[in-house]
Amino acid sequence: xxxxxxxxxxxxxxxxxxxxxxxxxxxxxxxxxxxxxxxxxxxxxxxxxxxxxxxxxxxxxxxxxxxxxxxxxxxxxxxxxxxxxxxxxxxxxxxxxxxxxxxxxxxxxxxxxxxxxxxxxxxxxxxxxxxxxxxxxxxxxxxxxxxxxxxxxxxxxxxxxxxxxxxxxxxxxxxxxxxxxxxxxxxxxxxxxxxxxxxxxxxxxxxxxxxxxxxxxxxxxxxxxxxxxxxxxxxxxxxxxxxxxxxxxxxxxx
Amino acid sequence: xxxxxxxxxxxxxxxxxxxxxxxxxxxxxxxxxxxxxxxxxxxxxxxxxxxxxxxxxxxxxxxxxxxxxxxxxxxxxxxxxxxxxxxxxxxxxxxxxxxxxxxxxxxxxxxxxxxxxxxxxxxxxxxxxxxxxxxxxxxxxxxxxxxxxxxxxxxxxxxxxxxxxxxxxxxxxxxxxxxxxxxxxxxxxxxxxxxxxxxxxxxxxxxxxxxxxxxxxxxxxxxxxxxxxxxxxxxxxxxxxxxxxxxxxxxxxxxxxxxxxxxxxxxxxxxxxxxxxxxxxxxxxxxxxxxxxxxxxxxxxxx
Numbered sequence: 001x002x003x004x005x006x007x008x009x010x011x012x013x014x015x016x017x018x019x020x021x022x023x024x025x026x027x028x029x030x031x032x033x034x035x036x037x038x039x040x041x042x043x044x045x046x047x048x049x050x051x052x053x054x055x056x057x058x059x060x061x062x063x064x065x066x067x068x069x070x071x072x073x074x075x076x077x078x079x080x081x082x083x084x085x086x087x088x089x090x091x092x093x094x095x096x097x098x099x100x101x102x103x104x105x106x107x108x109x110x111x112x113x114x115x116x117x118x119x120x121x122x123x124x125x126x127x128x129x130x131x132x133x134x135x136x137x138x139x140x141x142x143x144x145x146x147x148x149x150x151x152x153x154x155x156x157x158x159x160x161x162x163x164x165x166x167x168x169x170x171x172x173x174x175x176x177x178x179x180x181x182x183x184x185x186x187x188x189x190x191x192x193x194x195x196x197x198x199x200x201x202x203x204x205x206x207x208x209x210x211x212x213x214x215x216x217x218x219x220x221x222x223x224x225x226x227x228x229x230x231x232x233x234x235x236x237x238x239x240x241x242x243x244x245x246x247x248x249x250x251x252x253x254x
Numbered sequence: 255x256x257x258x259x260x261x262x263x264x265x266x267x268x269x270x271x272x273x274x275x276x277x278x279x280x281x282x283x284x285x286x287x288x289x290x291x292x293x294x295x296x297x298x299x300x301x302x303x304x305x306x307x308x309x310x311x312x313x314x315x316x317x318x319x320x321x322x323x324x325x326x327x328x329x330x331x332x333x334x335x336x337x338x339x340x341x342x343x344x345x346x347x348x349x350x351x352x353x354x355x356x357x358x359x360x361x362x363x364x365x366x367x368x369x370x371x372x373x374x375x376x377x378x379x380x381x382x383x384x385x386x387x388x389x390x391x392x393x394x395x396x397x398x399x400x401x402x403x404x405x406x407x408x409x410x411x412x413x414x415x416x417x418x419x420x421x422x423x424x425x426x427x428x429x430x431x432x433x434x435x436x437x438x439x440x441x442x443x444x445x446x447x448x449x450x451x452x453x454x455x456x457x458x459x460x461x462x463x464x465x466x467x468x469x470x471x472x473x474x475x476x477x478x479x480x481x482x483x484x485x486x487x488x489x490x491x492x493x494x495x496x497x498x499x500x501x502x503x504x505x506x507x508x509x510x511x512x513x514x515x516x517x518x519x520x521x522x523x524x525x526x527x528x529x530x531x532x533x534x535x536x537x538x539x540x541x542x543x544x545x546x547x548x549x550x551x552x553x554x555x556x557x
Binding site: 018028029051052054055063064065066067069071072073078079080081082086090109113118119121123125126127128129130131132133136137141151158159160161162164170171175176178218244251 | 272276281282283306307325327328329330332334336340341344345346356357358359360362363364367376379380383384385386388389397403420432433435436440441450489491495498501502545
């Protein structure tokens with residue numbers, strides 16, 4: 001078996017979800033790496049849109065921020081943020097939104113705002129940025145984060161970006177254009193969502209990860225798919241692109 | 255015609271006062287750090303500072319005690335970590351307690367749009383299912399008179415002053431930007447006064463040769479400051495790269511109160527203007543960040 005880091009298998013697994021004809025709203029970090037890996041493999045025509053207004057970006061280096069100048073050079077368009085949010089996102093152009101966050105609950109609701117009370121925070125996090133509206137408007141959402149009992153807790157203190165909200169799928173009462181989260185990819189496995197209870201269901205474990213490890217690192221009694229699979233091991237080609245081209249300095253994939 | 259070109263010190267003194275609501279916009283690109291530093295040096299107090307991403311510039315202004323309230327949608331050091339100056343103020347009241355008023359990016363974009371178009375509010379489809387409306391009573395709803403559907407609304411944002419950094423400007427303030435444009439046009443049109451800070455002063459004929467690139471017209475501009483490299487450690491497309499190492503290092507600099515105070519003492523109070531800042535930064539840094547040449551194909555405006 002190839003050796004790979006937890007970050008690397010997350011990126012490789014996420015990249016497989018992206019088809020050639022998709023338009024992705026890209027966040028910085030692991031989502032950015034996954035999109036650029038997909039672009040080098042099965043999806044050369046994937047359109048990357050960054051909330052900064054870079055459309056069809058082809059970054060030649062790993063951008064530290066979503067406003068990096070390398071996203072502008074050779075892109076197909078640079079729009080104002082009015083256009084990025086009103087026309088591209090609310091206008092329904094985005095097929096996939098990639099989101100991270102500090103915490104995700106079982107219904108795919110994301111907290112990136114605050115731990116503790118809003119007015120008396122234990123930890124003040126960055127806030128929404130565009131994540132709230134990305135979760136509402138993208139046709140589907142893929143969530144990427146490292147998992148433990150703190151990042152996947154029973155309850156979150158604040159919903160920054162709505163998933164299905166609760167077991168009754170309160171999301172459907174808001175008439176949102178996007179269907180919501182379809183996949184949560186962590187460093188240990190992959191989760192889909194139950195059509196009945198709208199909660200995360202473990203559908204894949206990464207190679208070398210035990211079921212005990214999964215259950216020890218999640219804040220509730222997680223449902224397990226009866227067709228549980230083992231995630232495909234990253235290929236040599238995938239690893240080479242990541243290590244030599246995308247993140248040679250291991251900024252995101254230590 | 256009134257000469258609007260003036261040094262940074264004069265522009266800040268003339269247009270920014272204690273208690274003002276201000277915006278120094280620029281989404282990652284073209285953030286005017288030089289103006290923020292001058293505001294700190296002039297010890298302007300009780301400011302309400304608005305930006306989508308407070309970035310290091312508002313982190314420094316909060317840490318220096320200039321800020322009463324911050325209006326924002328994403329407060330972090332992108333790709334690196336938190337803004338510790340802002341966190342210390344919000345979590346511990348250091349150096350003073352500050353109020354926060356929080357939106358999403360879309361919400362802030364809509365607020366500037368409403369402000370620019372002199373509407374009292376703007377409607378948009380977001381916030382549903384999020385906890386934010388519980389904490390920010392300025393986020394409300396309206397029923398569409400045509401479809402009966404409900405949409406979120408946000409109030410207009412009309413700052414007293416906008417400070418907008420651009421690549422080039424002429425002597426009456428016609429300002430051109432290329433690369434990321436963020437919400438600078440909306441922020442400028444929404445604000446009562448506008449200060450343009452530019453990398454270069456160019457002849458009117460240069461502006462007229464490429465009118466599509468003019469983001470803000472001179473008629474909206476009150477003061478012009480010509481100050482190359484005024485956006486460092488942010489960047490100016492085609493002039494200099496983002497100083498990503500500075501952003502990475504800011505984590506260590508700002509994590510402890512002492513480090514933050516030392517930075518402000520040495521790099522803001524310890525110098526008098528941007529020229530000194532550039533000298534202190536050194537020629538090597540300047541050369542390292544100098545942009546490569548990637549010229550656009552010329553276009554024909556003839557008829």
